[in-house]
Amino acid sequence: MKLLRFGPKGQEKPGLLDADGKIRDLSGVVDDIAGDTLTDAGLAKLRAIDPASLPAVAGEPRIGPCVGHVGKFVCIGLNYADHAAESNLPVPTEPVIFGKWTSAICGPNDDVEIPRDSRKTDWEVELGVVIGRHAKYVDEASALDYVAGYCVINDVSEREWQLEHGTQWDKGKGFDTFGPLGPWLVTKDEIADAQKLDLWLEIDGHRYQNGNTRTMVFNVAQLVSYLSKTMSLQPGDVISTGTPPGVGMGVKPNPVYLKAGQTIRLGIQGLGEQQQKTVAAK
Template sequence: MKLLRYGPKGQEKPGLLDQNGKIRDLSKVVDDIAGAALSDATLAKLRALDPASLPEVPGEPRIGPCVGSVGKFVCIGLNYADHAAESNLPVPAEPVLFGKWTSAICGPNDDVEIPRNSKKTDWEVELGVVIGKEAKYVSEADALDYVAGYCVINDVSEREWQLEHGTQWDKGKGFDTFGPIGPWLVTKDEIADPQQLDMWLEVDGHRYQNGSTKTMVFGVAALVSYLSKVMSLQPGDVISTGTPPGVGMGVKPAPVYLKAGQTMRLGIQGLGEQQQRTVDAK
């Protein structure tokens, strides 16, 4: 099942993507794709619906972030050994945690703003994990039971602010529009193994990232379990699980960074695609 949110920014409605790629309106069934709507019981209720019985949404509305009212946007750094190598950093012995501010969240095809005076804005295709029920001190064996589904995330990063203004990565990760999420929240029953998903990213048609979640240092179950030991996870919390190699910072012989007027396209097997245009922040 592919769930989504559509409509103007701040006024998104819940929807479902039918087998023909048409958006069906869920607003008479759930208030939003958020919170309690992500529980096993509610997802089972939505799965039992006949999509043809739901109103078809006309035209091509804006697609918003696939999850609403996100409480925490938790990210994992250096979670692919080859990305750690291109960053000239050691493979971590434990997950590296940082946060993106929820104000960074935007729709999967919204414009991405290049911060004022930025010369080092970079891209990162990542697997997103959406929590479906409260997780606290859960075992790795049980961890996937707490997942509602998966999505595509572009962990846009400003490297100067991330690495050259002290040690807090959060500063370079949380600019407005630096967290495109979606297009769909694909429920976990459709993803047989989250550790076997191909992923890619292009800038202006040039393929920079080609990877697979199978090369993660810490898999999804390990991450959910680990995070649940240092914080409780609530329904709608989003985990961005790290990026494979091919980021702009790692391009040889010289890094390549984003500037206004470019187009990023990225996707993950079974989870859909995003496309963003870069613009100067006003």
């Protein structure tokens, strides 16, 4: 299934994308694409519904973030060896963990704000993993059983705040609009192998990132297991699993960063595409 949330900011309704690409309204069935809806039982309930029996949504509504009421937005740094190299940092021997504030979450096609006085706002296409079961001390062999599905994430990053204002990466990762999620949450049964997905990103039509999840240092199962040993994970928590090479910071000889008035397009095989305009933060 492809699950989504549509409507004005803060008033999103749950929806389902049918086989013809039409949005169907799920608000008569569930309150939101969040929490218990993402458990095995919640998803089984949705799979039992004939999409044609649901109201069709007219027009082209705004698509909101594909998960509502996210409890934790956990990110993994330097999870592609070639990205670590372009960042002039060693390949990690254990996952590098940082957080994005949930206030950074926005829709996949919402504007991305360039923070005031920012000179180094950057892009990162990433595979998002949405948790579907309470996970604590999970072994790697069963870790994927705790995944509800996958989505596209743009881990927008302000590098000066991330790297030049102390040691906490979180400061450069959590600005408003720095976490576009979606367009869809694609349930894991539709993805044969999350470690064989192409992912890409363009700025104003120029392709900067081309990668594949097979080159992750730590795969999805390893990440879910590792994180579950450092924190409990709940349904609706989101993990952003790292970016392949091609970020603006790594462009040689001169890094390239975002400025207001640009268009970002990105996507992952089987998970859809995002498109954002960059605007100056007010």
